[in-house]
Amino acid sequence: YIADGREALQCPTLIEDDRTGMSPETLKRAFLDNLFYLQGVNRTNASPYNYYVALAYTVRDRLLRRFLKSTDTYKQEKVKLVCYFSAEFLMGRYLGNNLANLGIYDLIKETIEELGLDFEEIIEQEPDPGLGNGGLGRLAACFLDSLASLEIPAIGYGIRYEFGIFHQIIQNGWQVEIPDNWLRFGNPWELPRPDESVEVKLGGRTEIYHDDKGQERVQWLPERRILAIPHDTPVPGYKTNTVNALRLWKAEASESFNFEAFNAGLYDQSVAEKMDAETISKVLYPNDNTPAGRELRLAQQYFFVAASLQDLIRIHLKSHKNLQNFHETAAIQLNDTHPAIAIAELMRLLVDENGLEWSKAWTITQKTFAYTNHTLLPEALERWSAALLGKLLPRHLEIIYLINHFFLEDVRTWFPDNEELLGKLSIVEEAGWGNKQIRMANLACVGSHSINGVAALHTELLQKDTLKEFAMLWPEKFYNKTNGVTPRRWILLSNPQLSALFTEKIGDDWLKDLKELRKLEQYLDDPEFRQRWYEIKQANKADLAAYMLKTRNIEVDVNSIFDVQVKRIHEYKRQHLAVLHIIALYNRIKQNPHVDIVPRTFIFGGKAAPGYFMAKLIIKLTNAVAEIVNKDPDVRGRLKVVFLPNFNVSLGQRIYPSADLSEQISTAGKEASGTGNMKFAMNGSLTIGTLDGANIEIREEAGAENFFLFGLTAEEVYAKKAHGYEPMSYYKNNRELKGVIDRIKSGYFSHGDTELFRPIVDSLLYDDQYMLLADYQSYADCQEQVSQAYRDRDKWTRMSILNSVRMAKFSSDRTIWEYCQEIWKVNPVKISLED
Ligand code: 7GP
Numbered sequence: 001y002i003a004d005g006r007e008a009l010q011c012p013t014l015i016e017d018d019r020t021g022m023s024p025e026t027l028k029r030a031f032l033d034n035l036f037y038l039q040g041v042n043r044t045n046a047s048p049y050n051y052y053v054a055l056a057y058t059v060r061d062r063l064l065r066r067f068l069k070s071t072d073t074y075k076q077e078k079v080k081l082v083c084y085f086s087a088e089f090l091m092g093r094y095l096g097n098n099l100a101n102l103g104i105y106d107l108i109k110e111t112i113e114e115l116g117l118d119f120e121e122i123i124e125q126e127p128d129p130g131l132g133n134g135g136l137g138r139l140a141a142c143f144l145d146s147l148a149s150l151e152i153p154a155i156g157y158g159i160r161y162e163f164g165i166f167h168q169i170i171q172n173g174w175q176v177e178i179p180d181n182w183l184r185f186g187n188p189w190e191l192p193r194p195d196e197s198v199e200v201k202l203g204g205r206t207e208i209y210h211d212d213k214g215q216e217r218v219q220w221l222p223e224r225r226i227l228a229i230p231h232d233t234p235v236p237g238y239k240t241n242t243v244n245a246l247r248l249w250k251a252e253a254s255e256s257f258n259f260e261a262f263n264a265g266l267y268d269q270s271v272a273e274k275m276d277a278e279t280i281s282k283v284l285y286p287n288d289n290t291p292a293g294r295e296l297r298l299a300q301q302y303f304f305v306a307a308s309l310q311d312l313i314r315i316h317l318k319s320h321k322n323l324q325n326f327h328e329t330a331a332i333q334l335n336d337t338h339p340a341i342a343i344a345e346l347m348r349l350l351v352d353e354n355g356l357e358w359s360k361a362w363t364i365t366q367k368t369f370a371y372t373n374h375t376l377l378p379e380a381l382e383r384w385s386a387a388l389l390g391k392l393l394p395r396h397l398e399i400i401y402l403i404n405h406f407f408l409e410d411v412r413t414w415f416p417d418n419e420e421l422l423g424k425l426s427i428v429e430e431a432g433w434g435n436k437q438i439r440m441a442n443l444a445c446v447g448s449h450s451i452n453g454v455a456a457l458h459t460e461l462l463q464k465d466t467l468k469e470f471a472m473l474w475p476e477k478f479y480n481k482t483n484g485v486t487p488r489r490w491i492l493l494s495n496p497q498l499s500a501l502f503t504e505k506i507g508d509d510w511l512k513d514l515k516e517l518r519k520l521e522q523y524l525d526d527p528e529f530r531q532r533w534y535e536i537k538q539a540n541k542a543d544l545a546a547y548m549l550k551t552r553n554i555e556v557d558v559n560s561i562f563d564v565q566v567k568r569i570h571e572y573k574r575q576h577l578a579v580l581h582i583i584a585l586y587n588r589i590k591q592n593p594h595v596d597i598v599p600r601t602f603i604f605g606g607k608a609a610p611g612y613f614m615a616k617l618i619i620k621l622t623n624a625v626a627e628i629v630n631k632d633p634d635v636r637g638r639l640k641v642v643f644l645p646n647f648n649v650s651l652g653q654r655i656y657p658s659a660d661l662s663e664q665i666s667t668a669g670k671e672a673s674g675t676g677n678m679k680f681a682m683n684g685s686l687t688i689g690t691l692d693g694a695n696i697e698i699r700e701e702a703g704a705e706n707f708f709l710f711g712l713t714a715e716e717v718y719a720k721k722a723h724g725y726e727p728m729s730y731y732k733n734n735r736e737l738k739g740v741i742d743r744i745k746s747g748y749f750s751h752g753d754t755e756l757f758r759p760i761v762d763s764l765l766y767d768d769q770y771m772l773l774a775d776y777q778s779y780a781d782c783q784e785q786v787s788q789a790y791r792d793r794d795k796w797t798r799m800s801i802l803n804s805v806r807m808a809k810f811s812s813d814r815t816i817w818e819y820c821q822e823i824w825k826v827n828p829v830k831i832s833l834e835d
Pocket of ligand 1: 133139287288290336454483672674675693
């Protein structure tokens, strides 16, 4: 057994001790020791949470050797490090993932069960670390998993928010936000490194001075200094020795309190500074696809970027004599514009603090940074008022003006007399008197050697539209990197039964190379295989049904179509289009209670930004429709609507494997990529979707015949807008649609209140920015095809299999490999555990 364990860990030189040993006896001893000595409890009084902590430490111990070996190897071999700068990392629970990646999931599960404990219950104790909002944050987490699994030296840099994304509860149909105090009971996965703290400056002013050589230079005289304390979480690759770090910064006051004030008896004042400093890493802004625009948010962005760059420079200078070749040791990826202020900060560090000449510093900076854009929504592009930026970061504002000056000077020589072009490219937008805005996307484009979109259509639209002037200037800087998701969390961990079937048939290579799944196509005509496929889906549906009964007290039919839409609530994602369709089916039943309808369970989940009124109203509408539909005796259980509160990574792991139908129904041209769409398809859901984001590529891979397509194309959307779109004409000319909207208007779902949902009705009838009415009939027709297809179980199962086994392209391993080859120019580094 010992040998087995060591083999699983590929770690032949380990000494069998309680911190590294893998025999069941050793593991049990380690586990019970961690209960007793770290937490002061024993088997008679331990809570499930105590057991979780004990197990977490047992697993963490078994990661540390690889973690330190990885770090040491990177240092010794002076490797180029991939640095993923992101304001969000939506990591999900660590315990199950770390067990799976170490290849010891079953071993540990058995060992824990031998102790008479409930393994599932222990896994469920871990708070879901929700340090992100949605797609962009979860992508960062999938990327870290793939980087480590591909043995790429990498580090994730971000913020250790004390409060992550709020916990959502539903009260009377409305979303209510509860603070997410995820660190309340500590965090066994992180290693604080106070000795590597750095200082971050804020505010104040700048001053010109002369250095010893008489050179005129600028220095920043900040108003405040804040400590950034790194907390490292190990990120193990799947069955490799590589363990990379996620380094998150916590803000603290440089001094615990002001002694002068304290001694003067001003006790509250003496701690005010401390509280002020700690505010910076206090809470994640809960906005998805909308900038917060608050000073504190800019402070957060600068805080983590400034700390991370100092950290990287420190690492670089350990093995290089100066910063001339900084770009050879760090490839920094900017996850959207949230960390784009890093461009100005690196210039400041190189020029002001290290005395490099401007043009040399600029070359290094451009070679260091690469920028990923995640949204086409123009209102989601970050802009900071120059006044605000200058108040917090006076030197950076000067540097941005200088960068812009030199850049526009170049543009003028390339394109003389083109003021319009200059206006579009400028980092500084003149928005009327005294109202300058700094466009962070422009700064990111100018300061990076690579600009990428996250799906083919998205990159194309960036080049044609959002960033077209930059694409004209520098076509060679543009790349497409279609997103991906990690098959470890999103298949292996989420869907153990399906994973076991894969491995039984083709071995477990698919977990490292998802193309292997293609081999399963040979079983398409095997009735026994299809039967097992079907049974696994039904078993997963039964699990989710039990969860819905327990948490929402709603009973659902596992033979109904599980029709699922889970993602952030946003008008462009069109959750309300699905609601319109539900009401249409309901109306059909009300008109003819005997109508032949394929039973469906509509499952929704997702959070609305707390300040986004329409999104919150869409949640209320969904719940209001659920209340009426679920209890109407005419429906006779054929339709059920369930809104599952607090959609997060853990709930996603439950939901994706249980879905029959994946709703990907954004207005074409609005969803940059989507990644939930990939998770569903990998787990055998069929997609109903528009030609938007990565849906297009999913359909290409799965085959058009295995995809339910509807709606306008992005081009048709633009054309319709250009010709004057009139949603009212769809309402007037489509009886069913009119019936649906009239039903909402009448107060039927709002206890007679005709005002409650008026904002939704009015926005649809008089504006309909996202063209729900234009797409309605196409959607309803397509849903009818879905229902008919579901009646043929064999055919459906075949389509489900083909979707799943053809999703290799959407492994984040593929995505990350492309980034490595084309953008970062880095290669794998083997980690040896030999001393
Ligand atoms: C999201 C996009 O909406 C989604 O389509 C994409 O799959 C994901 O990024 C990963 O690339 N965007 C955000 O989460 C977001 O907040 C605003 O973007 C900056």
